[in-house]
Amino acid sequence: MNEVPWWSSETLWRKTAIWVTAFMAVVLIVLTFDTVRQITAGGERVPAYNVINQKIFYEVNSDRGYQVPRIGETSALFGNELNEADAEALVTLGKLTVQAKNCMNCHTLLGNGAYYAPDLTKAWLDPGWVNEDLREQLMVQFLMDPENNARTFGTGRRMPNLGITEKEAHGIVAFLKWMSSIDTNGFPRGFKPLEQEDGA
C-alpha cells in the first residue's frame, strides 16, 4: 500500500518551513533593534567619537574576567581638543579613507577582513609605537610613507604607498583611536598594550 506516514507528508513540512522561517525572522528583527541601539556611537559599548580627546586603556575587568577598554583622563589627539561634531567629522574622514584605500583587503578590523597584515582593532594601543609621546607622529609618518617606514619584522611584507595625505592620516589615526575604545567582549585576548601614564 502507498499510505504516506504523517511525518513524511508534504503539507506538514511546507507549513513547518513557513512557520519556522517566520518565527526566526521575527526574533532576529527584535534582537536587531536592541543591538543597533546598543552599538550606536555614544552608548556603553561603542563610545561617542569625542572619546578621542581622552586616554584609552585596555585592562582586565575583574567582573568580566577579561580585558575591556577603560576611558581615562583628557589627552587630546594632536593636541587639539575637539567638540563632538568635529570629532565625528575627523573619524568620518578616517573611515572614508580606510574604505577608499581598501585597507580591509590586507588587514582585519574587529577581526574581519584579510589576513595579509596585522589586525587593527587595537592598533592605537600597540606597543610597536614605542611610547605615548612618539605614537601620533610615528603613525602619521608611517601612513604617509609606509614604504620607508616599514617594520616588516623580517617578512619583507611592506604596506604599499596608498597616497594618503596628512589630513587623511590624521583622520585614520582618529578612527583607530576611537575603534580601540569599542567593547569587543575581550577580543583580542591577552593583548599587551603600549604602556601609558595613568593619572586616574
Added chain:
Amino acid sequence: MSTSTVNVPVASPLTAGQRIAMHYFIAAMVLFLAQILFGMISGLQYLMPDVFYNQLDFNVTRMVHINAMIVWLLFGFIGSVYWLVEDEAKTELVGAKLALINFWILTTAVAVVVVVYLFVQVGPGELKSIWLINEGREYIEAPRWADIGIVVCVLVFFYNIAATFMKGTWSGISGVLVLDLVALAGIYCAGMYFTPNISVDQHWWWWVIHLWVEATWEVLVGCIMAWGLIQTLGASRKVVTTWLYIEVALMFGSGILGLGHHYFWIGTPEYWLSIGGFFSALEPIPLVAMVVHAVYDSGRHGFKSANHPALAWLIAHAFGNFFGAGVWGFMHTLPQINLYTHGTQWTASHGHLAFFGAYATINIAMIYIALQRVRGNVWMSGGLSDNGWKWKWSLGLLNGGVVGMTVALLIAGYDQSFVERALEGSTWSGYFQAQQSAWFMQAMNWRMVFGCMTTVGILLMFWDMLTIGTSETRGKQALAPLPE
C-alpha cells in the same frame, strides 16, 4: 529498474531561457578563470611580497579574487534559474529579449568595475571614491553606482522568473525559489550605506554575507539540487519536494539566528555569544540532511544516471557543502574557540572549502546538465568514447587541489592562533612572529602547490566542457521512474 535504451540523439534547439542561461554560464566560467588567476597572484605575494609591490598590491589582487568569485557564482545561479524555469513552469520565458539586454548591461557593468579596480585601485578619502571606485568592504567592494545597477538587473531577472511561473504553473520548487530570490535581493540592500561607525558597518555587512551564504544561497542551491536530481536521476518529485521543505525549515531555523556567530567581537552585545554559538552549532544538521538526500536518491537509482559528470558534481556539492560549511564551519563557531581563530588562516581555510564545496560545485553540475542539451541530448553516462578521462581527472584535480589548500591553510591557522593569538596576545610583532614560524611558512608553500593543482584541474575542465559529447553518436540514456 530502468532499462538503458541506447538510441540516436534527438537534438532539440535550445529554448529562449536556455540560450540566456548559456550566456551567463560562459561569462561565469571566464570570471572563474579570473578568480583563480588573481588567487594565484595573491598566494604568490605571501611568498614573494615584492611581486607587483606598489603596482598591483595584495589588496587589489585579493579584491579581484573574491569579487570575481561572488559574481561568477551569482551568474551561475542566474544562469541555472534561467535554465530550469521553462521546464519547471511548463511554458516559455516571458521576456527573452529583456533578459538578453539585461545580461549585456550586467556584464558590461562588471567589466567596467574590474577595469576600475585594476587601473584606478584606490581613491581619496571622500564619498566620491565609494560611489565610483570601490567601497572597501570585503566581498561587496563594488562601488555604489554598480550596487544600484546590480539591484535593478536583479529586479529585471526576478520579474522574468516570477512572471514566467505566473503564466505557467507553480510547483513546490518554484514557490520556494521565488520567495528565496526576494529575500536574497532584499538582503543585498543592507550593505549599501556609509557609516563612520565600524560596529554598525560590520553588523549590517554580516547581514549580507552571512544571510546570503548560510541562508538564502543554501536554499537556492537546495532548489537547484532538487531539480537536478529529478533531471539526472529521474527522482520522484514528491519525495524531492518534501525534502526541500525539510531543508528550508532546518536551514532557516538554524541559519537566521546563526548570524550571531559573527557578533561575538565586533562591539555587539554579549547575548550573541550564546545565541550565535547555539544556533550556528545547529547549522550542520540541514547539511547532513542534504547529503543523506542526495546519496540516498542516487543509491535508490543504482547510481544510474543520464549525466555522469553532472551527478558526480552534485554529489561533490553535497559532500563539499557538508565538510566545508558544516564541519569546517562548526570547528570554529563556538565563541570559546572563535576567540582565538577569528580572522586567522582558519577563517581562510573554511572560506575556501565552503565556497568551493557548496557553490562552485553545483554551478559546474548545472553547466554539465546544460552542455548535454547543447551537444544534442547525447549520451553522457558510463562508457564515453575516451572513457571520460577529462571530466574524471578534472573532478579529481579540482577537488583534490581545493582540499589540499584547505588543509594547508588549516595548519597555518592552528599555528597562527597559537603563536599570534594565544602566546603573543595579537600585537603587531606577535602577528609577524606567527607569519614567520616554520609551519606557517611551509603551509603557505603547500597552498601554492595545491593552488597549481587546482588551476590545472580548471583548465582541464574547460577543455572537457568545450569537447564533451561533440563526437557522440548515442542518445541520452533514458530514465524510467522507479516503481513507487
